[in-house]
């Protein structure tokens with residue numbers, strides 16, 4: 001590997017030999033949580049379910065966090081998804097093709113969000129469970145939604 005320089009736009013802090021385990025692109029925070037194929041698919045499903053654009057970037061995602069009463073279920077879901085993306089990337093076990101990574105990611109997110117349901121208000125719990133059921137349905141469809 002060449003010496004990183006500003007000439008090629010690569011900075012030292014980006015070079016930890018971090019390659020995205022889902023898609024083999026360079027792993028940056030923006031890539032891992034938002035731009036990676038598996039993240040984009042998951043965010044697009046969730047955006048559809050909530051009828052609000054989710055998963056553009058960290059600023060946009062955290063902009064809901066200051067209004068937790070109003071966006072309780074969205075916030076719980078986005079926190080669970082971010083946590084699951086991080087968790088999956090940190091586990092070499094999940095190095096596999098995109099769509100199976102996608103299924104693993106969905107299952108990890110579902111498992112954690114279900115364990116967090118009790119942290120929601122009683123109204124939020126029902127709404128969260130409704131979203132999780134939809135997500136579970138989507139996770140079954142995933143292999144058919146992707147090419148190859």
Ligand SMILES: [Zn+2]
Pocket residue numbers: 020021022023024025031032035036037038
């Ligand atoms: Zn990726």
